[in-house]
Amino acid sequence: xxxxxxxxxxxxxxxxxxxxxxxxxxxxxxxxxxxxxxxxxxxxxxxxxxxxxxxxxxxxxxxxxxxxxxxxxxxxxxxxxxxxxxxxxxxxxxxxxxxxxxxxxxxxxxxxxxxxxxxxxxxxxxxxxxxxxxxxxxxxxxxxxxxxxxxxxxxxxxxxxxxxxxxxxxxxxxxxxxxxxxxxxxxxxxxxxxxxxxxxxxxxxxxxxxxxxxxxxxxxxxxxxxxxxxxxxxxxxxxxxxxxxxxx
Amino acid sequence: xxxxxxxxxxxxxxxxxxxxxxxxxxxxxxxxxxxxxxxxxxxxxxxxxxxxxxxxxxxxxxxxxxxxxxxxxxxxxxxxxxxxxxxxxxxxxxxxxxxxxxxxxxxxxxxxxxxxxxxxxxxxxxxxxxxxxxxxxxxxxxxxxxxxxxxxxxxxxxxxxxxxxxxxxxxxxxxxxxxxxxxxxxxxxxxxxxxxxxxxxxxxxxxxxxxxxxxxxxxxxxxxxxxxxxxxxxxxxxxxxxxxxxxxxxxxxxxxxxxxxxxxxxxxxxxxxxxxxxxxxxxxxxxxxxxxxxx
Numbered sequence: 001x002x003x004x005x006x007x008x009x010x011x012x013x014x015x016x017x018x019x020x021x022x023x024x025x026x027x028x029x030x031x032x033x034x035x036x037x038x039x040x041x042x043x044x045x046x047x048x049x050x051x052x053x054x055x056x057x058x059x060x061x062x063x064x065x066x067x068x069x070x071x072x073x074x075x076x077x078x079x080x081x082x083x084x085x086x087x088x089x090x091x092x093x094x095x096x097x098x099x100x101x102x103x104x105x106x107x108x109x110x111x112x113x114x115x116x117x118x119x120x121x122x123x124x125x126x127x128x129x130x131x132x133x134x135x136x137x138x139x140x141x142x143x144x145x146x147x148x149x150x151x152x153x154x155x156x157x158x159x160x161x162x163x164x165x166x167x168x169x170x171x172x173x174x175x176x177x178x179x180x181x182x183x184x185x186x187x188x189x190x191x192x193x194x195x196x197x198x199x200x201x202x203x204x205x206x207x208x209x210x211x212x213x214x215x216x217x218x219x220x221x222x223x224x225x226x227x228x229x230x231x232x233x234x235x236x237x238x239x240x241x242x243x244x245x246x247x248x
Numbered sequence: 249x250x251x252x253x254x255x256x257x258x259x260x261x262x263x264x265x266x267x268x269x270x271x272x273x274x275x276x277x278x279x280x281x282x283x284x285x286x287x288x289x290x291x292x293x294x295x296x297x298x299x300x301x302x303x304x305x306x307x308x309x310x311x312x313x314x315x316x317x318x319x320x321x322x323x324x325x326x327x328x329x330x331x332x333x334x335x336x337x338x339x340x341x342x343x344x345x346x347x348x349x350x351x352x353x354x355x356x357x358x359x360x361x362x363x364x365x366x367x368x369x370x371x372x373x374x375x376x377x378x379x380x381x382x383x384x385x386x387x388x389x390x391x392x393x394x395x396x397x398x399x400x401x402x403x404x405x406x407x408x409x410x411x412x413x414x415x416x417x418x419x420x421x422x423x424x425x426x427x428x429x430x431x432x433x434x435x436x437x438x439x440x441x442x443x444x445x446x447x448x449x450x451x452x453x454x455x456x457x458x459x460x461x462x463x464x465x466x467x468x469x470x471x472x473x474x475x476x477x478x479x480x481x482x483x484x485x486x487x488x489x490x491x492x493x494x495x496x497x498x499x500x501x502x503x504x505x506x507x508x509x510x511x512x513x514x515x516x517x518x519x520x521x522x523x524x525x526x527x528x529x530x531x532x533x534x535x536x537x538x539x540x541x542x543x
Contacts, residue, residue, distance in 0.1 A: 084269025
């Protein structure tokens with residue numbers, strides 16, 4: 001890449017969010033009948049709600065950014081736009097490198113499959129190929145600490161075991177950009193420490209992290225930059241300590 | 249506001265930036281075929297989980313269906329006296345319709361059925377309708393085996409051209425069903441009415457093609473232009489191609505058994521199926537951006 005003058009090689013951009021807005025329709029039970037009626041009367045269907053309103057954000061390679069804000073401020077929506085799950089109404093999102101959106105751990109898990117099968121399925125969903133999953137399989141299982149139950153169907157797992165395995169798969173994928181939404185509240189305290197340790201490792205490897213969390217102490221220890229959102233707008237983009245102080 | 253923004257300005261996609269969530273559609277499905285394989289395997293595992301007969305159920309259903317039609321139409325309405333090897337004739341049409349119906353019906357529901365995934369992780373969403381087609385393909389194989397056994401007993405001696413006709417028929421139906429599945433499946437995310445519309449279409453499809461009766465009965469009853477429309481139906485062509493492949497070789501070979509211009513209608517059916525697939529893919533891509541928020 002041709003680096004713009006004045007920026008060092010370490011600040012290569014990986015995520016660019018440019019003037020992004022996103023609106024949601026509040027009414028979801030739309031049917032053809034309702035559509036026909038509204039077309040006939042020329043009326044809009046229900047209200048719209050602006051989740052994001054003209055958001056700009058640039059994230060450099062290797063940065064760890066926390067998205068902060070109250071419930072409904074648009075943090076998770078922004079994360080979904082970056083991951084590509086949703087697309088913006090206006091503006092654009094650009095990313096460079098492979099993304100793993102850990103919007104919710106275990107989203108691709110199926111209760112009727114065994115732990116082993118789910119590791120492979122979820123790994124493939126998160127973008128790993130067969131050989132990579134095979135190579136990391138033992139590591140993943142060891143991380144989750146549920147070796148004994150790996151060939152049991154996941155529906156018999158306790159919720160803690162389920163989350164452990166799901167998290168283990170997620171943090172052993174190999175993307176350049178990790179998007180993490182409130183998933184660190186996993187398992188008991190020792191396991192949480194282990195997860196945080198793994199996230200720090202990922203950071204140290206130079207991966208970009210974008211984290212949404214309400215756990216201010218945790219993000220303060222993990223990130224170096226905080227972006228505060230309020231009703232869909234960026235109200236502050238500063239170092240993590242000042243950003244966290246705004247919310248305290 | 250954005251402190252870390254580089255001063256360079258609008259370099260855009262040229263720098264290796266991509267727009268997330270904008271894939272290459274069906275091409276991405278091919279690239280992620282390992283995931284496709286796992287999704288198909290999951291679907292098959294889950295469907296027969298805890299059932300004693302397991303995959304054998306995929307024999308039972310068409311067997312019962314066949315028996316009902318055979319007795320009602322073949323015996324009571326005496327089609328077996330009119331059509332040579334009526335059992336083979338009937339079954340070679342039924343397997344096409346079953347494959348078409350299963351693919352089309354499940355592909356239409358595929359995106360909605362996988363809502364938890366679609367909402368949380370970006371994947372090429374075409375994976376779901378395509379995996380429906382593979383699952384239907386897996387169910388098609390045992391039916392084909394039964395069909396081959398039956399027609400061999402009835403004295404089937406196929407020519408290579410006839411076998412090619414079978415392949416063309418299968419490919420046509422597969423492309424058509426996936427195309428329709430992409431089209432209706434993506435609209436179904438916005439308006440759930442379409443599941444029911446598709447069910448209606450599937451109810452009709454067995455009867456709008458010469459599966460239970462022969463084409464000459466239709467030709468005798470319909471005006472010229474409507475007969476032409478009837479033949480334009482790609483499913484009709486596929487059924488006739490299957491008759492040509494698996495039934496015609498077991499009859500006395502009277503050329504009058506083959507519908508007129510089968511080759512031309514088969515080629516037009518293939519062309520139509522490709523067009524439907526393209527239209528389905530374009531519609532799917534157009535609506536895909538709204539899936540996550542509408543589910």
